[in-house]
Amino acid sequence: MQLPVFKTFPKKRETYDLYRQQQMLTQFGGYDRRPEAAEGTWYDQTNMGTWSFPALSTRRHRLTVTYGQNEAQLKATAGLTGKDHLITVNGTDVIVNGYTVDMTGYISTAADTCPKQLVSMGAYLLIWPDKAYLNTQNLADKGSMDAAVTVTGTVTVELAKSDGTGYGSFFTGAEPGSPANGTLWMDTSNPDVPVLKEWSESSAMWVEIPTTYLRISGANVGKPFAQYDGVTVSGLTGDAETFNGSHVIYARDDDWIVVTGIMTTGALTQSGGLKVERKAPDMDYVTECDNRIWGCKYGLVNGKPVNEIYASKLGDFKNWSCYMGLATDSYAAGRGSDGVFTGACTYQGHPLFFREECIEKVFPSATGAHQIVTVECRGLQEGCWRSLAIENETLFYKNRHGVCAYTGAMPYSVSDALGHDYFADARAGAAGGMYYISMRNTLDDTWHFFTYDIAKGIWNREDDTVAMMFTQNLGRIYYVDETDGGKVKRYYSQSESAEDRAIDWSVTSNVIGLNLAENQYVSRFVIRCETRGQVHLEVRYDEDGLWTDKGTYEGSGLGSFVLPVTPKRCDHLRYRLSGNRPVKIYSVTKYVEQGSDQMW
Numbered sequence: 001m002q003l004p005v006f007k008t009f010p011k012k013r014e015t016y017d018l019y020r021q022q023q024m025l026t027q028f029g030g031y032d033r034r035p036e037a038a039e040g041t042w043y044d045q046t047n048m049g050t051w052s053f054p055a056l057s058t059r060r061h062r063l064t065v066t067y068g069q070n071e072a073q074l075k076a077t078a079g080l081t082g083k084d085h086l087i088t089v090n091g092t093d094v095i096v097n098g099y100t101v102d103m104t105g106y107i108s109t110a111a112d113t114c115p116k117q118l119v120s121m122g123a124y125l126l127i128w129p130d131k132a133y134l135n136t137q138n139l140a141d142k143g144s145m146d147a148a149v150t151v152t153g154t155v156t157v158e159l160a161k162s163d164g165t166g167y168g169s170f171f172t173g174a175e176p177g178s179p180a181n182g183t184l185w186m187d188t189s190n191p192d193v194p195v196l197k198e199w200s201e202s203s204a205m206w207v208e209i210p211t212t213y214l215r216i217s218g219a220n221v222g223k224p225f226a227q228y229d230g231v232t233v234s235g236l237t238g239d240a241e242t243f244n245g246s247h248v249i250y251a252r253d254d255d256w257i258v259v260t261g262i263m264t265t266g267a268l269t270q271s272g273g274l275k276v277e278r279k280a281p282d283m284d285y286v287t288e289c290d291n292r293i294w295g296c297k298y299g300l301v302n303g304k305p306v307n308e309i310y311a312s313k314l315g316d317f318k319n320w321s322c323y324m325g326l327a328t329d330s331y332a333a334g335r336g337s338d339g340v341f342t343g344a345c346t347y348q349g350h351p352l353f354f355r356e357e358c359i360e361k362v363f364p365s366a367t368g369a370h371q372i373v374t375v376e377c378r379g380l381q382e383g384c385w386r387s388l389a390i391e392n393e394t395l396f397y398k399n400r401h402g403v404c405a406y407t408g409a410m411p412y413s414v415s416d417a418l419g420h421d422y423f424a425d426a427r428a429g430a431a432g433g434m435y436y437i438s439m440r441n442t443l444d445d446t447w448h449f450f451t452y453d454i455a456k457g458i459w460n461r462e463d464d465t466v467a468m469m470f471t472q473n474l475g476r477i478y479y480v481d482e483t484d485g486g487k488v489k490r491y492y493s494q495s496e497s498a499e500d501r502a503i504d505w506s507v508t509s510n511v512i513g514l515n516l517a518e519n520q521y522v523s524r525f526v527i528r529c530e531t532r533g534q535v536h537l538e539v540r541y542d543e544d545g546l547w548t549d550k551g552t553y554e555g556s557g558l559g560s561f562v563l564p565v566t567p568k569r570c571d572h573l574r575y576r577l578s579g580n581r582p583v584k585i586y587s588v589t590k591y592v593e594q595g596s597d598q599m600w
Helices: 238-243
Strands: 006-010 019-025 042-046 056-058 062-064 079-082 086-090 093-096 099-102 117-121 124-128 132-135 142-144 147-151 154-160 171-173 184-187 195-200 205-208 213-217 230-234 245-248 251-253 256-260 268-271 274-278 285-289 292-301 304-311 331-334 343-347 350-354 358-363 371-376 389-391 394-399 402-406 423-431 434-441 446-453 458-463 467-473 476-481 487-491 505-509 520-531 534-541 548-554 557-564 573-579 583-594
Touching: 079 117, 079 476, 093 124, 117 285, 124 285, 230 256, 238 268, 245 256, 285 350, 292 343, 292 350, 304 350, 343 394, 389 434, 394 423, 394 434, 423 467, 423 476, 434 467, 434 476, 520 534, 520 548, 520 573, 548 557, 573 583
Parallel strands: 042 458, 079 467, 171 184, 285 343, 389 423
Antiparallel strands: 006 019, 019 583, 042 505, 056 583, 062 487, 079 086, 086 093, 093 099, 117 124, 124 132, 132 142, 147 274, 154 213, 154 268, 184 195, 195 205, 213 256, 230 245, 230 274, 251 256, 285 292, 292 304, 304 331, 343 350, 350 358, 358 371, 389 394, 394 402, 423 434, 434 446, 446 458, 467 476, 476 487, 505 573, 520 557, 520 583, 534 548, 534 573
């Protein structure tokens, strides 16, 4: 795209050394605060878009999303996402396609747990940091990923087979003489590595049982768990204390679980004290890839420093410490890169974990031999994890110095037009070839809602909306409007008429005249536009801080109008157009008269 597009018509040179030009703009850019910004771009904007490019036009209207038979306004205080349908988290309620699910007891409304990270895995919606889940196809299937049981009654630990059936009696000490077929002997000749053996009459020898199991019994000890869950056992005492630690449940019933282990005595019992727990690790950010949930953590956990990347068991978001020597096992890897994690997403089949100065890129393996590569580059700004969005096969996110685009190699900036303002707290989404981002200018603590037309490379500023979160659903962009009570909003589609709705808009030009050595006059503007509202023109000379009213046009459709400007000698100027109804401006023509480089 080339800006600006001028049509220039020289006029007769007058005796008083003026040179008149008719300058016509027919192609308009967007928001651009660079010092070298071309004419036709704008130093400031309100409610503008690129829907009618190359014409200058207002953005599409927005509406509040409603749901249910009563068409209640949809609100979200903690989260927003899209699966087959729109999903919001409002307090402890999760609203799925208009149906409200009470998640009291599973999700928190505490400020440090909001907003939520909502991750989809199959039919399940996973809610972080609460570690809660909801089956969006069966709304009764909900709960916590974590599970724990504390047994207060009698606890028994004994040798058992992998299915939980008991072995019965066995010999210990010296090798038994004249054993019958199936006789069991606990060989303790090496006390550090006892071995359970079984007499085989057919081979006339003792056959080692390669893996031995323990059945841990207690009231309801196995009730919340499933086969092959990875759990932590604690609270066993006496001779059974060595069985505390991490285990995999190989079989279960409500009142017992089976784990691997070996003991050289008969059953051990104790009164209470046993705790069995399945727990997902505390994680900063999570994402789904290849039927696993991946997460990261940097900081202190239980007083110990942690800098790790995790993956759940294949196809099982509840299990994070299931290690059976299989490709489906859970995964954890310590990292050497320094600095807090700032966000996570999945892109081109790779989980990506961001820090401000690098990206940790995971290469998942079908065999479980996952690899992680650290890419030193412009990472994700802290506090901007909600700015990650993918559109047109490109990942966009807010870096410390601007908005970056990433296509798998090295990220590059796409936001030079935003100038030297420093933004933070960015939240973004993408749909329909557009990247939408709401962020705070830290220089004056003001909020700005921008759009980036990816194909045209044009930025536009819409307004000061504070968007908590965005999502894309069925090709539409949705966002939570914090400035309007957390209402969920979307844009009117092209098929939905909203042309009669009021919308306050304005565009302020960049400085005009910096490329001329002489002083100049602007004698009139001719504007061709389509509107049924007002178009107001103001001019400011030599950055004196004063906007001078130059007239108002009352539109009734497509037409042209002339606003004469009393000539005032100046070195440079800005002009501002504003209105109160949707507008399309097809051309702006200025009549400029150049004078000498001497002040009269």
